Amino acid sequence: MARLLAETLPAITKPSCIQNIPERRKTVKQQNQPLQTTRRLALSLASIAIFQHSSTSVSLAEDNGYWLTGPLPGLPPINNKIANEKTGTRSFLKNGLYMASIGTKGSAFRLRKYAFDLMAMEDLIGQDTLNYVRKYLRLKSTFMYYDFDNVISAASTNDKQPLTDLANRLFDNVEKLEDATKRRNLSLTQSCYQDTTAILQEVMNRMA
Numbered sequence: 001m002a003r004l005l006a007e008t009l010p011a012i013t014k015p016s017c018i019q020n021i022p023e024r025r026k027t028v029k030q031q032n033q034p035l036q037t038t039r040r041l042a043l044s045l046a047s048i049a050i051f052q053h054s055s056t057s058v059s060l061a062e063d064n065g066y067w068l069t070g071p072l073p074g075l076p077p078i079n080n081k082i083a084n085e086k087t088g089t090r091s092f093l094k095n096g097l098y099m100a101s102i103g104t105k106g107s108a109f110r111l112r113k114y115a116f117d118l119m120a121m122e123d124l125i126g127q128d129t130l131n132y133v134r135k136y137l138r139l140k141s142t143f144m145y146y147d148f149d150n151v152i153s154a155a156s157t158n159d160k161q162p163l164t165d166l167a168n169r170l171f172d173n174v175e176k177l178e179d180a181t182k183r184r185n186l187s188l189t190q191s192c193y194q195d196t197t198a199i200l201q202e203v204m205n206r207m208a
Helices: 002-008 021-061 103-119 130-154 157-183 186-207
Strands: none
Touching: 103 130, 103 186, 130 157, 130 186, 157 186
16 A cells, blocks of 8 residues: 555656755855845944044143143142141042143142032931041042132232232031041041031122
């Protein structure tokens, strides 16, 4: 029976569409190779163009007062008597900061803004956050130190001494506050902070 069926039924052959699949796949693969090569070339050229454009932008920005191309500078000298008379500096000053030249008006604006920022720090003060408070205080106070120096240098003769006195009262208190945070003494930190905020308010009023 099986033999009779084998002799009766015709041999089954693969459809022509199935037989041609390998050839078509091969053709498609060959067509994709130039496309992939072209795409890689385009990406390479685009990368080169972007790099050249960025290099040109850097070279044009090197001398504009806002772009730092070398290593971070040290602390610049000051022109007014706002340093601690005993140490010749301030304990809170932070190295490795680049301060772009923003002019006298820019320094006055930043003094007012940073005084506000420090006054808003009260809710952050806690036993577990004193290290972060100290870092934040040092960062803001370092900028304020040099901004005060710029403002005092550009002030009139009658305004120089009152501004110098205000700066020294502020930074004397900031040093006490920084020392309290370094000791991790929460009650002393809170007390020093209250004394400092009163002077920060004076700074905001003076720079308004």
